[in-house]
Every structure is written in C-alpha cells, then in structure tokens.
Amino acid sequence: MLEIGTQTHPLPHQDALYILLHRNQVLVESENQFLTPFTHFQPNSKMSAIYCGKWHGQDIFVCRFESIPKGFSEMGLRELLFLQDQHHYILLSRAHQLSTWDRDHQFCGRCGSPMKERHPAEHTKICQTCNLRHYPRISPCVIISIRKGDQILLARGPQAPKDRFSNIAGFVEAGETLEQAVAREIREEVGLEVTNIRYVSSQPWSFPHQLMAGFFADYESGDITPAPGEIEEANWYSIDDLPNIPNSATISGQLINLHVEHIQKTKSN
Template identity: 60%
Template sequence: MVEIGTSTHPTPHAEARYILLAKQKILTHQGNFLFTLADFHPSADMHSVFCGQFEGNDIFVCRFPHTPKGFQEQGLRDMLFELDDYYYGLLSRAHQLATWDADHQFCGRCGHPLTTKHHKEHAKLCGNCNLRHYPRISPCIIVSVRKGNQLLLARSFVMEEGRYSNIAGFVEAGETLEQAVQREVMEEVGIEIHNIQYIGSQPWSFPHQLMVGFYAEYRSGELFPAPDEIAEAGWWDYNDLPNIPNPTSISGQLILSHAEKIAQEA
C-alpha cells in the first residue's frame, strides 16, 4: 500500500524509487517499472511529483515529454490487468498525480502560471489570486442490479461485442451517490431500483475517477436501453454469466461477489 503521509514532501534523492511516464504511458525496462536515479537521466524538461512511500522508499513519478532511449511505453490499463493488486494503488496514484501536475500549469481563475507547490499537500498555489489547485477526482457510481436470481448486465457502444458490464456513470453536481445510482440506471436502461447498498470503491485513473460501487434490486419497469449509449442490456442468471470485466476492476469484482451472494442464498 502507498503511505500517503503528512510530513513535508521531499525533493528527488538517490535513495528514492521512480516511476517514469511519457505521453500518459508508464515506462518500463525489462519488465521493471520502479527505478533508481542511476537507471535514467533526469532531463531539464522532466517534471517530478512526490507520491508517498512504498515499501519504505520515497516514490516519485517523473513525467518526460518524450520517451528516453532504452525504455518501453506501456498503457496503464494493460499493466493494471497484468499485475496483481499489490501495485494497483501505487500506479494509480502516480498516474493521477502526474495528470494533475500536467493539467494544472495555469490558474483556472486568473490564468497566472502555477509554479508553487504546497510543501506537504498535493496542491498548487496561485501566486496571484491565492486559489489552490488540488488533483481532480471525479466520483463515478457503478451498480450491480439484481432481479431474483438474475443480474443486470449491459454493453455500451464503446465496449467490444460479447462483453457485458454494470451500469456506471459520473455523479452530477449537487447529487448524492444514491441519486446518481437511481438516475444512471433509469437513464441507461429505463428501470426503477431500490435497496441501494454501498459495497466498496476503487480509484480508476482513466484519468481521475473514483469508482463507488453498489448493489441494488430491481423494483419496476421494462428494460429500455438508451439508444445513444447502450447497445444491449439484459438479465443473466447468476450461474451463467457472459464475458465480464477482469476482477482487477471493481466492475468485475461487483458482478462476481453479487453472483456469489445469490449462490449462497439459493
């Protein structure tokens, strides 16, 4: 687990470990993605952010405009599905902090360049208007809906054919998580649900979602997939599920645990 810590952020040093990024890709060398300062050449156009501690070492994420020689680029999503859960939080956090650093170079209120970081928080301070800029985190609900011994699964137009997942969507301004769950299910497949129960959450760095997972139960209505968003939706028996997301993702975890819950009751 990454220790986020509350003390003053260090600057890059020889004992630290480094995660390298270029063009939103994680850089690897012979399968490794944690480096020491001796393994690469810090350049003038490299930007580093302190991420916390991992296995007792300070961790920095360093962002390069171009991939340095000798490194391979790897997509974060692919890596997360190849690695076990042990590194998930670390890579997720590094990626989100690098995104924050890259996307907050100017103050959104007054346009002043943001050159000052807070000494112990991940916040950039505007030297002109004093506004603080924190990493953007976007809450997203994801819900597994049950009807008797069946689970609701849907395929959006962006998903490959034959693969099904839960209903998910961004929380709107001023909305509670439960309201977002009800609204998304109604908008995407046209049914009413109840007994909404919080299950767990997962940071999802594509680019900065916080997925908040729920179970819910069907209440009323016929499935009517939103024509602009959902290619197909249906009910599947808990013991005859189609191709679903990898269990590294909260989406896969919710479906599998919900099916297991039904199996125990059956």
C-alpha cells in the first residue's frame, strides 16, 4: 500500500522503483509490469523525476520520457489501470496525476515566470517572483446511480459505443456542494428531479485529474429528456435486464453493481 507521508522528498536513487511515462502512455517491460528498477533504464540528465511516496518500504518516482527506451513498450493508462488491484490503481493514478501536474505547470499562472522550484516536502511549486503556490490540480466530479422502484437509469453519451450505457456524471462547478452538483447534473442531462441523495464512495480518475465522488439518488419527478449533444439516449432499466455497463474496475461499474445488489435485497425482503 502506498504511504504518502510528509517527510522531505528524497532525490532519485538506485534502490527506488520508477514509473516511466511516454506522452500519456505507460512504459512497461512486460505486460502489467509498470514498476521498473533503476538499473533497467538509462536515466538522462534532463529527466524530471517526481517522488510519489513509499511502496512496501521502497521509494517510488515517476518520470516522463521523450522517446521509448530500449526494451520497453507502451501501454495505455486506461487499459493498464483496469488490470490493477485497488492499491496498484491508486499508485499508478497518483504517479500519472503528479507527472501531468509537473508537465502542465511550467510557468506561473499569475505572473508568467518559469516555475523551476519545487517544495522539498510537498507537491507544491512556489513562484520565485510573486510567491504564488501551485498545487496538483484535482477536479471533483459527481457520478450518480439513480433508482426508480426496481429500475435504474442508464444513459449513453455521444462518444460512447452504441451499446454502452453508464451513469450520469459531471464536473462540480465553482462554489457548488457535491449534492447541488448531483441535482443539477441530473436536471441538465436528463431533465429529472431526484431525492434522497447519498454518498457511496470515490475514485481518482486520472484522465487527466478528476476525483469522482459516487452517489445514489432516488427518482422524484419528471420525464427523461436527454440534453442534446450531451446524452444520446437514456432509459430506465430493470436490474434483471441491464445493457452493457462499464468495467467493474471503474466507480461507474461499481456503483451500478452495488445498486443492483441493494435493489435485489429490498425486493427479497
């Protein structure tokens, strides 16, 4: 399990393990092997390694490569994440998010100065000119499984495969609570009002830096009205007759499975 800690970050060293990225792909020596010992690749002087924490007593760093080192091949982040258990999922998500933050915050957003200094013990960049602190960006999103009797609502976005249905989800707006975001997203995307909104669980989703907060809600009123351009199709599905739903490694798949279990339990009581 990953220990994040608050100690001073070590510099890259030979006994650490490394997660190597190339663009948005992960470099692996063999399938699913994303933790690479120092001696297996040639670190170059321009390489920017970021400390991610301790993993079973070993320091972990993430670094980004300009080209693919010999002996490695690329694997898509999504594909690789879906193969992981929960602890490896968190480690890989964190490494990717920290590296993306480092790459995308090269200059101060307030004064435009280059951001070369990192805080020694936190993932923080402090502008040497205006003192503004820059933290890794985390974007909260809500994702909701909605129940109406023995049915749940599933929707398909314009980009999704024709037979793939999922939950309603969206970004939290500035100044909004999670519960307000739940009610607003459902109203905007499918025109329904819900009640009994309750939190279930969360999952980091590094595409590129969302934190998905999962909820259940109960139908209150309205007819399904898909928002043009956002939702292609949305329907109530009986839990005995579900369409193709997301992988259970995703919070979306987990919410649906858990909701189905709850409904089955209340049906049998």
